[in-house]
Amino acid sequence: MPITLPFRPRRESYPPDMWTKCPGCSEMLFNKHLEKAMRVCTSCGHHFRVSAPTRIAQLLDHGSFRERDAGLVSRDPLGFVDSKSYPDRLAAAQTATGRRDAAIWGFGSLAGRRIAVCALDFGFMGGSMGSVVGEKVARAAEGALAEGIPLVVVSASGGARMQEGTLALMQLVKTIGALEALRAAGLPFISVLADPTTGGVFASFAALGDINVAEPNALIGFAGARVSAGTIAEELPPGFQRAEFLFAHGFVDRIAPRADLRNELAAILDVLAPPAPEGVGGSVRRG
Amino acid sequence: MTTAPGTTTPAPPPGAPTTTAPMPTTPVPPSITPDADATANAAARDAVWARVLLARNARRPHTLQLVAGIADRFTELHGDRLFGDDGAIVGGVGAIDGRRVVIVGHQKGADTDENIRRNFGMGKPEGFRKAIRLFELADRFGIPVVTFVDTPGAYPGAEAEERGVAEAIARSIMVMCRIRVPIVTLITGEGGSGGALAIAAGDVVIALENAVYAVISPEGCASILWRTAEKAADAALAMRMTAADQLALGVIDQIIPEPGEGAHADPAETARRLRGVIVEQLDRLAALPADERVAARARRYRDFGAFDDVGVPEVPEPPERPGLADRLRRALEPMGTRLGNLGTREGRDEPPAREEV
Numbered sequence: 029m030p031i032t033l034p035f036r037p038r039r040e041s042y043p044p045d046m047w048t049k050c051p052g053c054s055e056m057l058f059n060k061h062l063e064k065a066m067r068v069c070t071s072c073g074h075h076f077r078v079s080a081p082t083r084i085a086q087l088l089d090h091g092s093f094r095e096r097d098a099g100l101v102s103r104d105p106l107g108f109v110d111s112k113s114y115p116d117r118l119a120a121a122q123t124a125t126g127r128r129d130a131a132i133w134g135f136g137s138l139a140g141r142r143i144a145v146c147a148l149d150f151g152f153m154g155g156s157m158g159s160v161v162g163e164k165v166a167r168a169a170e171g172a173l174a175e176g177i178p179l180v181v182v183s184a185s186g187g188a189r190m191q192e193g194t195l196a197l198m199q200l201v202k203t204i205g206a207l208e209a210l211r212a213a214g215l216p217f218i219s220v221l222a223d224p225t226t227g228g229v230f231a232s233f234a235a236l237g238d239i240n241v242a243e244p245n246a247l248i249g250f251a252g253a254r255v256s257a258g259t260i261a262e263e264l265p266p267g268f269q270r271a272e273f274l275f276a277h278g279f280v281d282r283i284a285p286r287a288d289l290r291n292e293l294a295a296i297l298d299v300l301a302p303p304a305p306e307g308v309g310g311s312v313r314r315g
Numbered sequence: 316m317t318t319a320p321g322t323t324t325p326a327p328p329p330g331a332p333t334t335t336a337p338m339p340t341t342p343v344p345p346s347i348t349p350d351a352d353a354t355a356n357a358a359a360r361d362a363v364w365a366r367v368l369l370a371r372n373a374r375r376p377h378t379l380q381l382v383a384g385i386a387d388r389f390t391e392l393h394g395d396r397l398f399g400d401d402g403a404i405v406g407g408v409g410a411i412d413g414r415r416v417v418i419v420g421h422q423k424g425a426d427t428d429e430n431i432r433r434n435f436g437m438g439k440p441e442g443f444r445k446a447i448r449l450f451e452l453a454d455r456f457g458i459p460v461v462t463f464v465d466t467p468g469a470y471p472g473a474e475a476e477e478r479g480v481a482e483a484i485a486r487s488i489m490v491m492c493r494i495r496v497p498i499v500t501l502i503t504g505e506g507g508s509g510g511a512l513a514i515a516a517g518d519v520v521i522a523l524e525n526a527v528y529a530v531i532s533p534e535g536c537a538s539i540l541w542r543t544a545e546k547a548a549d550a551a552l553a554m555r556m557t558a559a560d561q562l563a564l565g566v567i568d569q570i571i572p573e574p575g576e577g578a579h580a581d582p583a584e585t586a587r588r589l590r591g592v593i594v595e596q597l598d599r600l601a602a603l604p605a606d607e608r609v610a611a612r613a614r615r616y617r618d619f620g621a622f623d624d625v626g627v628p629e630v631p632e633p634p635e636r637p638g639l640a641d642r643l644r645r646a647l648e649p650m651g652t653r654l655g656n657l658g659t660r661e662g663r664d665e666p667p668a669r670e671e672v
Binding site for chain 2: 111160209212
């Protein structure tokens, strides 16, 4: 055994595939324990970002999720090349994450209630919304409309995908249009804003939930903070663009720690879309 | 519009003109693919950048000047009934060639003082909420809407976040999706991302020849993807932000040629050409039944997207009643991560622990 200094953990004793350092409190967290804690630091409560599959598994009843449209993949409509081509960036992200794009949608049940759900994935190109993400959000809304059930969308995104240009910008209208149809049918849409929810994603479906529920300390904002700071002489207000800041300014209904999120959504859906009486099936749909 | 106490006067957006830009004298070549040779690329890049500069030209006619040339009469309306009156977004009621209209548009300034008062045409939440007010007014009274888009983008300051700029933009788009009157959108200058789109979700979207439309400013795109704002011209080329490229992408429906060297050379003629197209579109849209028109608008935006479906088969439903083994497993296992056809190796499942956006 090598001689170790008594007062500082050596890097080798925390192999990175088994341990994670908390960005909030710098505590070393054992990965298996972190998973069981829903990827929330047990020391300081820092909410780690989670992939879309993990998010869905944490929210929905075990085994209830059926993914839809898993085969959607982006094209390269602009022939976009910066230091890398868009197809190269896509391929790298697909290899790194094992997923085809930055969103997953499908049907499942939450506390026994059937819902349509869509979750974005910051791990895939920063969760940026291009054609596929926009299509999945729209189809999730249409799926909810077709079955007369609520929609839950969990956002985690750096904004619109620049490599798709104005086609990415059009996804804002496309997703909002699908939500408008859901609204007109009297079906609830709950928007969960996770860290980060920014740019064109925030300025479209994420901000428009009948109920907006944010995770603690999530970064939620339109412009980049450095850009915002550059426009005023003073420092930015404390907690700028964090979930609690939005809550104080009236743009978020609830802040829910991840362990409570399922129950919070279930309680809200109980009121907005109570389950039909026994023998009728489906949820009540207001006329 | 006065700036709120505690803030300084806003910095001009990137590319805001301080002097007039040189005018292109040769026609712009069509966009070319990145694998063409460097010389041709440089020429295309310069041509695109010339268009961007024209769209930003200080002498280019802005919304109120165009409206004066287009409308028979126009009464400007103010305020969002909530917070204030944004000078960057103007609107009102009037008539164009006898057709009643509600007009909403971004307004840049003609000189530095006016630019400060109008925040260089960068809308704030109260501006987008004024737009919402006017769209709902139009819907209530059955009056078609005409919007004029010319903005570097929404104002990115801290006060905008405090007053909910993202929600204001999103709701403005939602109201445009909802209202049942015709909406004609003209992109006359800069179509700056979400701040533009908030009033640009029309039944038909028409651009002046030298207008540009982008999801992010070329300077912003260059800073992020090329790591320096100095590559803005490369970003502008890559993003295909010229009117011609936007037409090819289907994002805009029609281009209106500009007189001579550009709209600034003959604002009166530019207004005349705009009026002709606006009236044509208003009449065409008014002839459609409202249900059909609203459905067509929804279809227009629903169809945007470039993707393929490699066709992954759906996972079949499991048997209805779980066996004892399943029930035991479920009872004993905390927070299972099994997800059927979603499963990937645990180690690859999570985004990296680094927390930077």
